[in-house]
Amino acid sequence: MNLSWVEINAKALLANVRALRENVQKNVTFCSVLKANAYGHGLELCAGILQREKATDWIGVNALWEAETLRNSGITLPLYVMGYTPLSDLEKVFSSDARVVVYNQETVLRLEELGKALGKIARVHLKVETGNHRQGVYEHEIPSWIELLKQCPHVILEGLSTHFANIEDTRDHSFAREQMRRFGGYVLLFSDAGMSIPFLHCANSAATILFPETHRVLVRTGIALYGLWPSDEVKREVGEKTVLQPILSWKTHIAQIKSISKGSSVGYGCSYRAEKDMIIAILPVGYYDGFDRGLSNTGEVVIHGKRAKLCGRVCMNMIMVDVTDIENVRLEDEVVLIGRDGSEEITADEMAKKIGTIHYEVVTRICEGIARIEV
Ligand SMILES: Cc1ncc(COP(=O)(O)O)c(C=O)c1O
Incomplete structure (x- = not known):
């Protein structure tokens, strides 16, 4: 997998x-x-x-x-x-x-x-x-x-x-x-x-x-x-004259789900502190994969058609997201990093604006070693 x-x-x-x-x-x-x-x-x-x-x-x-x-x-x-x-x-x-x-x-x-x-x-x-x-x-x-x-x-x-x-x-x-x-x-x-x-x-x-x-x-x-x-x-x-549709979706799976109690910190530098008891999911992508570290504490992903916010800093190979309000989240559930799931969509442009760059850079930096699959 x-x-x-x-x-x-x-x-x-x-x-x-x-x-x-x-x-x-x-x-x-x-x-x-x-x-x-x-x-x-x-x-x-x-x-x-x-x-x-x-x-x-x-x-x-x-x-x-x-x-x-x-x-x-x-x-x-x-x-x-x-x-x-x-x-x-x-x-x-x-x-x-x-x-x-x-x-x-x-x-x-x-x-x-x-x-x-x-x-x-x-x-x-x-x-x-x-x-x-x-x-x-x-x-x-x-x-x-x-x-x-x-x-x-x-x-x-x-x-x-x-x-x-x-x-x-x-x-x-x-x-x-x-x-x-x-x-x-x-x-x-x-x-x-x-x-x-x-x-x-x-x-x-x-x-x-x-x-x-x-x-x-x-x-x-x-x-x-x-x-x-x-x-x-x-x-x-x-305007409406030319219609273009994004062709890329970047996805991953949940690698672990855990409860954390109010006051706990998440990730390097303890830059995120839980304001309540929470459930977080650990995802196996990080800045090595091209998920920009500038998305620390600000980026979002989509799970079960709902947005989940990043908690803490983007690590080399992992990120952590808040899934407290998303129901029935299970190990290896699919997660959308870029793309659409139901009515929610994370665009490369949204990511680019958060980190102060252009979507050209967001997509070209997705690590070459990651599989590209035709659907
Ligand atoms: C010489 C040259 N031609 C064409 C293009 C394509 O440009 P665009 O992606 O804006 O269509 C590029 C991209 O940077 C380029 O360097």
Whole structure:
């Protein structure tokens, strides 16, 4: 028996993809972003569902090892690596048949060297700087990139991309529009040099949902696949037009039930003191599993469709909750950490707000070793 497990609702995932694709023209390539263990939802599981149901055209990951993992699990879809690929790993770009983002000329030179030796072609997507100041090259560097690419017959510039800095956290989209304008300028530089680039892309979830003009040739959609809104602002702006449903439930079982008397303390630091005689349940998850320690004394779980509050600090592998007012609680009863049970629901967003972060972080931090199960 798993100490805790994550259930992934495949139907909900597919419904989210359908709802998102309704915003996108049929000829636009849909790239599902499954980096960070599919935002904690399970890389191989989510990729397997999307491939089986022919729901996505491409899959985006952060690292080459994720692309290799997917190839080893039978994923044949085009894979796009969006993070940094160390020079020493570039040979695996060929063996895993992935395309990679580039923003260092050293990467292209090494790919050319390897491609020549192997008799293979590498497909790269150049990331350009439009205001995010993360990965990306500046406009004044483009002439030298064009020169370099002309001298590298084993490297094909398949894509040109950029990433929005401020599209979801605001309803003022002037910064995003300026980034789009700058991106258009880069596209012109390449077309003026007689280079046509098949894949132009900049849209993340917020852009996929809000701005058809950003879709270009490919959209890279992440958080919304999982039924989580990029932000409250995007949700408010969209209203009822796009419906998304969370696809993840995180569950555990009760490991012990005990009575404690008024005045007893619970857990490390004696940070919780019982104000009355109580019954508490011990649950076998803790911060190691990704249950944030910031939820100490404030988090809640759902048991038998009722909320139970955390007592004391979150431990490495355990938490304690107040079940005094919940009837018929028994050893190994199911407990919902994230998800719905009857009319009660704990969302990743609720947890995130309690600990001062975003739901992206709450779900991606659910420990990779915890089983992900399709339901
Ligand atoms: C380069 C890139 N593209 C697309 C995405 C997907 O963004 P979102 O999850 O907001 O859809 C990410 C995620 O951080 C990203 O880093």
